[in-house]
Amino acid sequence: MSVRRSGRFCRCLALLAGLATTAAPAADALxxxxxxxxxxxxxxxxxxxxxxxxxxxxxxxxxxxxxxxxxxxxxxxxxxxxxxxxxxxxxxxxxxxxxxxxxxxxxxxxxxxxxxxxxxxxxxxxxxxxxxxxxxxx
Amino acid sequence: MSRLLVLLCACWLPWVAQATARMLVVDLSEAYTRSTALAGLLADIDAELKALAQRHRPTLERLRSELQQLKQQAPADRDQQLAIARKISDVEAAAELEEERLAQANQAAIEQVDQAITEVKGMLKKETGARAVLDIQETQYVRPDCPCLATERLYELLNQRLPKVELRLADAES
Structure with a gap:
């Protein structure tokens, strides 16, 4: 995996982490x-x-x-x-x-x-x- | 790798969407004390009713007393008795008309508050991304500590949106 690809992967992971944070209301999913x-x-x-x-x-x-x-x-x-x-x-x-x-x-x-x-x-x-x-x- | 991420996102996003598309429940049973507009309206109506009674009571009491005296002093004088009875009836009709106007004004004011509540429910929906705002009467059970309870916020928004409602009495002639 090149450095560039690895960087993109990290950004995607960060995006997912961000989504996980916005999914915090899942705790109040009824x-x-x-x-x-x-x-x-x-x-x-x-x-x-x-x-x-x-x-x-x-x-x-x-x-x-x-x-x-x-x-x-x-x-x-x-x-x-x-x-x-x-x-x-x-x-x-x-x-x-x-x-x-x-x-x-x-x-x-x-x-x-x-x-x-x-x-x-x-x-x-x-x-x-x-x-x-x-x-x-x- | 990117395929894996796309797959992850595809699985994740609908869940996120579902989690945030929540429902809210509001309890409007205390609206007459929690809404400043409704509490004010209630006080205004009370004052108007008292004033109305005050306006007509002395005249009615005087006329009834006159009629009573007349019945005792001159029982045969039917015309005079009838004239007083007619006056009493006129005063009562006027009072009834005023009460009706008051009831209409009250109804119009309540409709204004209802409209504001509908708007505030819309604001709540927008603010929280909820898919529905239910009245507690529409539910069969709500957990007391349910995060869905938004009554406090509803009254906060309602009191900002409509702090007071005016009791507009129509003209007597209209």
Whole structure:
């Protein structure tokens, strides 16, 4: 390798080093995850399971009791919705994520390649609520 | 050797581009205290509402008292009672109109601030090379120490761009 070529090589290395420095923001390249909010808020089979549970409990009972069960079902569904942000946070913390976005938002801002954690969030909610009995009147 | 460098650059550059194309998140939930324009607007609206109440209250109180007295002293004098009731209704209508004008002026001022926020978001994007500036409500989770949080800088730029917003009340006749 001639001296001139070696000099060029050094300059190129310096350029690369420069690029590495400008790539310092890579440290703040974000870990972004996505979830399907619509599915988690209304489409999960968990909601259907809660409805089925309520329907079964309503069979052969008087109307006052039926309304109580109906109320218990509504309450359980709102409990799931209340637990949703916590479940998302739990998954985000475990993944050391910076941001969790709804799929639609992620698509809009060009981050649709981010990992989707809808299933993980659903798993948490299912484990938390699927085995709980409906407790009318409480 | 140069081929090797080209290859290295080809691998490196897209990564650099991706790393710098970041996202920012801003929390505007405290805008009414953190934006000097909005805080000022809130104070102006408050003062206007107090002044408005002050302007009409004495007249309304006097007329209501007159009406009350009239009902007790001359219950049969319906015309006079009706005249006072009409005056009360006129004053109330005028007050309502003023409130409406105030609401419109408030709306226009808020729109000005909204516009400034949009501009400032654009400035933030340019300044940081971010590909998007999201409101925190658009996110499902943000790590509290996320480098993406740019709320402080947003308010800094917003307060420079629009330190105050004027409450422009339309003329009563228009």
């Amino acid at each position: 870990v972004v995850l996505t979830v399907d909010v619509e599915y988690l808020e209304s489409g999960m089979p968990l909601y259907a399971a809660i409805a089925t549970q309520a329907e079964r409990a309503q069979q052969g009972v008087e109307s006052t009791r039926r309304s109580e069960i109906e109320l218990a079902r509504d309450l359980r569904q709102s409990e799931v919705l209340t637990a949703l942000p916590e479940a998302i946070s739990e998954v985000a913390l475990a993944a050391n994520a910076d941001l969790v976005l709804d799929r639609e938002v992620a698509q809009r801002v060009g981050a649709s390649a981010a990992d989707d954690v809808t299933e993980e969030v659903e798993r948490i909610l299912v484990s938390q609520f699927s085995q709980l009995p409906l407790e009318p009147g409480t």
